[in-house]
Amino acid sequence: MLTNVDCTVYNKYLVGRIETWQRVEIEATHWEQRHAREGNQDNDFTIVYIPFARGDDYLKPREWQALSDKSDNWTVQIGDAIVKGLVIDELVAGTFTLSNLKAKYDDVLVIASVDTRDYGSSNMQHWEVTAR
Numbered sequence: 001m002l003t004n005v006d007c008t009v010y011n012k013y014l015v016g017r018i019e020t021w022q023r024v025e026i027e028a029t030h031w032e033q034r035h036a037r038e039g040n041q042d043n044d045f046t047i048v049y050i051p052f053a054r055g056d057d058y059l060k061p062r063e064w065q066a067l068s069d070k071s072d073n074w075t076v077q078i079g080d081a082i083v084k085g086l087v088i089d090e091l092v093a094g095t096f097t098l099s100n101l102k103a104k105y106d107d108v109l110v111i112a113s114v115d116t117r118d119y120g121s122s123n124m125q126h127w128e129v130t131a132r
Contacts, residue, residue: 003028010081021091024074052125080111
């Protein structure tokens with residue numbers, strides 16, 4: 001798989017009622033953006049291909065959510081945030097939020113779907129992430 005960019009994923013989970021985020025940097029992904037307008041609405045979306053080779057510490061969303069210590073693992077799930085490039089900002093409730101992240105960087109999106117493409121050769125297997 002050809003790759004063209006690194007990205008940062010922010011995994012979302014709740015601690016009590018507080019929205020909490022864990023940041024993970026993922027190197028060597030393939031990022032494709034589409035900017036379109038249909039009628040009066042923007043229909044922009046991005047597809048990010050994350051090779052399985054980047055997934056040694058990946059867990060499926062339910063497995064990851066069930067962990068008490070999530071720091072050694074990551075996932076991709078609907079509602080997570082994804083940023084083009086490697087960023088070091090941590091999302092902290094009430095201090096630095098997703099809105100702040102969107103104001104600071106151009107390509108900050110929310111994941112709308114995740115498809116597992118686990119067929120074909122091992123160097124073609126990947127997660128296909130659609131974000132808006």
